[in-house]
Amino acid sequence: MKKLFEGYQKFRQKYATGDDSVMQTLSEHGQRPEIMVISCCDSRVDPAVLLQCDPGKLFVVRNIANIIPPYEKDEKHHGTSAALEFAVRFLHIKNLIILGHSKCGGIQALLSQCNLYQNDFITNWVSLIENKNNQHTDVDGYAKKAVLQSYNHALEFPWIKQQVDTGMLTIHRWFFDIATGTISAFCDTENKYKEL
Ligand SMILES: [Zn+2]
Known part of the structure; x- marks a missing residue:
């Protein structure tokens, strides 16, 4: 606690x-x-730290x-x-970053097929990105795919789709590698993640 x-x-x-401080x-x-930014709760993946942003710069949901x-x-x-709606419809954000990461415990829980009765909420929550057609064992590979799945979900929201279609909003699909501290972005033309 002393450090805090x-x-x-x-x-x-x-x-x-x-009187003229940032917070004031x-x-x-x-x-x-x-x-x-939509990022994981993982303690190693704090968007404000990774991107060195001051207060007021990032609207974050983890x-x-x-x-x-x-x-x-x-x-x-x-x-x-609700957070997406507030950011897109009321704050009129211009960029939405979906930030996946390596060694994700949530993805691990999904792939290890935890029984629904082994926890109260986790398995049910991560089942939102379950890909029933593909069998994956590679956690990081699946985490990258899950970001693309979240991207597709985002476009189901009518007010997000409309902002994207009119060029008012750009959605970025990013993946953070914890060990190297590098971020890659999904490139549509090459259909793969490329380092920023
Ligand atoms: Zn995670």
Whole structure:
């Protein structure tokens, strides 16, 4: 905990000291992030750290295995979809980054076919990116495919599709390799991930 308190003091000094501090300005003028990131809860994959962004720059949703769920407009509680709606329809973000990563525990849980009764929520959540036609054993390979699946889900949301079609929103499919600290982006023309 000591390290956290030291970090907090550094944050206060850098961003929240004085009348014209970053935080004071963000409080007065509100947030206007142009980029949304969907990333995993994994402690090694913090978008603000990886991309060295100050407060107010990234609108971030983190969930197990960085999943964009299918568009399901029903009475249930859809946290990630609500965040997407707020970012796209109200903040008018210009870029949406789906950030997958290597050694993902969520993907591992999916591939190891955990029994639905072994946990309360995890298996059911990651089943959103289950690819029934293909058998995969390679965790990183599947994680890369899952990013593409989330991308397809994103385009099911009518207000996302409309923004993409009109060129107001760009969706990026990224994959972060933990060991090397490198990010690759999916390239449509070459149909593969290429290092940024
Ligand atoms: Zn993960």
